[in-house]
Amino acid sequence: MIDFHCHLDLYPNAYHLACKVEERNHYTLVVTTSPRAWLVTSKVFADFDNIKVALGLHPEIVQEKLAERELLISCIRQAGIIGEVGIDGSLQYHNTIDLQESILHDVLLQSERCGGKILSIHSRNAESKVLFLIERLCRNSIPVLHWFSGTIEETRRAVALGCWFSIGPPMLHGAKGRRILHELPVDRILPESDGPFAMNGSSPYMPWEAIKISSMVAGTWNMTEDEVHQQFIENLSRLLGNDFGSLDSDRVLSRGFNPSIFR
Ligand code: MN
Numbered sequence: 338m339i340d341f342h343c344h345l346d347l348y349p350n351a352y353h354l355a356c357k358v359e360e361r362n363h364y365t366l367v368v369t370t371s372p373r374a375w376l377v378t379s380k381v382f383a384d385f386d387n388i389k390v391a392l393g394l395h396p397e398i399v400q401e402k403l404a405e406r407e408l409l410i411s412c413i414r415q416a417g418i419i420g421e422v423g424i425d426g427s428l429q430y431h432n433t434i435d436l437q438e439s440i441l442h443d444v445l446l447q448s449e450r451c452g453g454k455i456l457s458i459h460s461r462n463a464e465s466k467v468l469f470l471i472e473r474l475c476r477n478s479i480p481v482l483h484w485f486s487g488t489i490e491e492t493r494r495a496v497a498l499g500c501w502f503s504i505g506p507p508m509l510h511g512a513k514g515r516r517i518l519h520e521l522p523v524d525r526i527l528p529e530s531d532g533p534f535a536m537n538g539s540s541p542y543m544p545w546e547a548i549k550i551s552s553m554v555a556g557t558w559n560m561t562e563d564e565v566h567q568q569f570i571e572n573l574s575r576l577l578g579n580d581f582g583s584l585d586s587d588r589v590l591s592r593g594f595n596p597s598i599f600r
Contacts, residue, residue: 338548339569340365341503342420342457342483342529345388345544346378359385361545364573368421368457368483370395372408375416392416394444396425396437396459406440413447413454420457421483427462438466445474453477455576457503459484464491471498479576483529484508485517492520501576503529506542509553518557524572526554 340358345367348354358365367382367390369375375392382388394402394409413419422444424437441458448454458480460467464487471480481501485492486508495502502521505528508514528550533541551565558565 338363338545338566339528339573340530340544340547341481341527341573342366342368342505343532343544343547344368344370344534345532346374346381346390348533348541352381355382355385355388358544359387363387363570365389365544366391366418366420366457369393370398370421371402372405372412375412389417391418391420391457393419393421393457394440395421396423396433396441397430399436399440400433403436406443409440410443410447413444414451416454418455418457419444419448420481421459422456423459423483424463424466425459425461426466434463434466437463438470441467441470442474445470445478448478449474449476453479455479455481457481457483461486464488464495468494468498468500471495471500475499481527481576484531486513487517489516489520492517496520496522496525501525501527501572503527504550504554505529505531505535505547506537506549506553507531507535509550515553515557518554523558523568524575526569527572527576528569 340362345351345355365388367388369378371394372392379390382390392412422441424441426434456478458467460482479501481503482495483503485502502525504526528547530542530544530547532543535542551562555562555565
């Protein structure tokens with residue numbers, strides 16, 4: 338259906354898998370971990386109309402990819418969507434936290450200079466740092482917080498700042514994630530798989546499994562699963578300006594981008 342945050346390029350047999358993803362999903366956002374990966378992956382997946390590739394630099398590998406920092410900033414103008422970017426404050430990445438922060442600052446600043454971008458943002462164990470930068474720098478950009486796991490207070494702050502949220506099945510398996518879901522506006526949520534990093538037992542979540550959140554979400558929102566699907570389609574359509582990225586409206590209709598197909 339929709340997967341708004343996955344690492345399709347990092348699955349084995351990624352190209353073969355992309356053919357399946359194109360068929361099974363209506364829209365898939367492939368986030369990349371470095372600007373060089375973005376350049377290559379954009380070309381590899383260029384023929385798949387409903388698979389979009391976002392420009393990123395993953396916070397966990399900023400040191401290894403430091404040489405690509407300038408490339409990242411210089412590519413923002415031409416990129417449709419930005420991600421994965423952000424800050425990871427976990428212990429093992431503490432030594433690069435200042436660097437991560439400085440890169441996210443520059444990414445958000447340049448995104449504004451380019452008129453505002455949609456960004457898929459990582460904030461694990463660094464929620465308040467990320468929200469501080471969003472508050473300071475985002476005016477026209479739309480931050481989509483991926484797998485947000487802050488406190489309830491931080492969640493409310495993120496909502497007040499206008500953030501969107503992408504949510505995957507593992508997030509809702511925990512009580513904390515379900516509690517966060519209660520705080521989030523229905524019209525600012527999208528499904529994500531975060532595969533192949535997010536695991537479903539011993540195998541990675543697949544991009545078409547992001548939608549598995551709808552059964553859990555339906556209970557919280559007091560909706561049917563069909564209504565939840567329709568809500569996600571409407572959300573995506575509003576986020577992307579009703580054109581699903583670069584798809585023109587005729588093609589959108591001919592491909593069946595219509596909530597009624599889920600009934
Ligand atoms: Mn990710």
